[in-house]
Amino acid sequence: MQKLKITHPDSANRIEKGIVLGWAVLVVIVILVAAALARFIVGGISAQEFASPEFMNGAANNKINADQFTFSDPWVRATPPGTMTAAAYLSIGNTGEEDRLLYARSDGARRVEIHTSSEQDGMMRMSRLDTLPVPADGVVQLTSGGHHLMFIDIPATFVPGESVIVTLVFESAGARDVLFTVRDVR
Ligand SMILES: [Cu+2]
Numbered sequence: 001m002q003k004l005k006i007t008h009p010d011s012a013n014r015i016e017k018g019i020v021l022g023w024a025v026l027v028v029i030v031i032l033v034a035a036a037l038a039r040f041i042v043g044g045i046s047a048q049e050f051a052s053p054e055f056m057n058g059a060a061n062n063k064i065n066a067d068q069f070t071f072s073d074p075w076v077r078a079t080p081p082g083t084m085t086a087a088a089y090l091s092i093g094n095t096g097e098e099d100r101l102l103y104a105r106s107d108g109a110r111r112v113e114i115h116t117s118s119e120q121d122g123m124m125r126m127s128r129l130d131t132l133p134v135p136a137d138g139v140v141q142l143t144s145g146g147h148h149l150m151f152i153d154i155p156a157t158f159v160p161g162e163s164v165i166v167t168l169v170f171e172s173a174g175a176r177d178v179l180f181t182v183r184d185v186r
Helices: 009-043 047-051
Strands: 069-077 085-094 099-106 111-120 123-129 132-134 138-142 147-152 163-170 174-183
Touching: 069 163, 085 174, 099 111, 132 138, 138 147
Parallel strands: 069 174
Antiparallel strands: 069 085, 085 138, 085 147, 099 132, 099 163, 111 123, 111 147, 163 174
């Protein structure tokens, strides 16, 4: 039986291989499409939602895109020349489980400590905290006269209007980069 006009004995073999490869590719595509559909069903996202501009912008499904933390008003005090430390403030909102700020680091300082201020014998004193608890569904305020971050050993002064990235490392949630603005507040 002659199916094809074959001029070279290897051609038939090659055509058969081509057909097998074609089917294999088709099967892989079908499996990938099925897997993608299964993910939509398991994840509770419809294909329509997935294709919507809101989803693309990251607003439609906050379970996937939104962070449990909101970092409000992060700022660091401007430093006059020669000053080697600077305090930084922000408030950390948490919609997730209870967590702890373990430490912070920044290229703007050799080290960043977690401090708290308290009044002792009429004097404001700062002491170092090992960690800073962040309650579930709560807010931690780092403010002047309270908890704050302390930049220690600053290689360059902080100039008002500039900004510095601080990496906050949480016990459960991991690391977050936060941009602090330098402000001239005395
Ligand atoms: Cu301090």
